[in-house]
Amino acid sequence: MDKKTLIFEKMPVWKAVATLAVPAILSQLVTMIYNLADTFYIGRTNDPYMVAAVSYSFGAFALLAAIGNLFGIGGGSLMARMMGAKRLDDAKKVSAFSLYGTIVVAAVYAILLAIFMTPILRLLGASDLTLQYGRDYLFWTTVVGGVPTTLGIVLGHFLRSEGESKLGSIGIAVGGLLNIILDPIFIFVLDLDVAGAALATMVANTVALGYYA
Secondary structure, eight states: OOHHHHHHHTSOHHHHHHHHHHHHHHHHHHHHHHHHHHHHHHHTTTOHHHHHHHHHHHHHHHHHHHHHHHHHHHHHHHHHHHHHTTOHHHHHHHHHHHHHHHHHHHHHHHHHHHHSHHHHHHHHTOOTTTHHHHHHHHIIIIIITHHHHHHHHHHHHHHHHTTOHHHHHHHHHHHHHHHHHHHHIIIIISOOHHHHHHHHHHHHHHHHHHHHO
């Protein structure tokens, strides 16, 4: 009996919950920390317009997490139930549908955002002084990085649904720590300001996806 089967079928409920939940909780804490990293390092520039742009732009970027959770949590839950019922072929179909659905929805969202970015940013509170910074941030994090970011979220959920909670959390942690490392390099050393913070986030999320793949 492999470890995943042991967790689901033989391990006491409280221990199984702890085994699967603790790494997931820690990964979410890391996610919170690296989401704050962009704002922290941009704040070190002492430019209030850059800080404002990152703050109001993050709402549009956060929708990527909603897309990833839509397919990742829903698909992962259904996969887990099908694997428990020994319906492995159906589980594979759910996995494929969730992955393709993620790619399509994230790509459509990225394209729409690229087309309507200025009015969307205006709705979020952009002024003439902050608009370009907001455009820089969303271009790299959401237009360019939209598909890799959402796929990474979905694959992390899939690993947890298969009992590989630690592996699913490591990918998030790797991306988060890499973002924290790259932020000061891109912002201050390369002097890219808000675009640097966004580029660091995009690279970190793409590396996390590469870990899962």
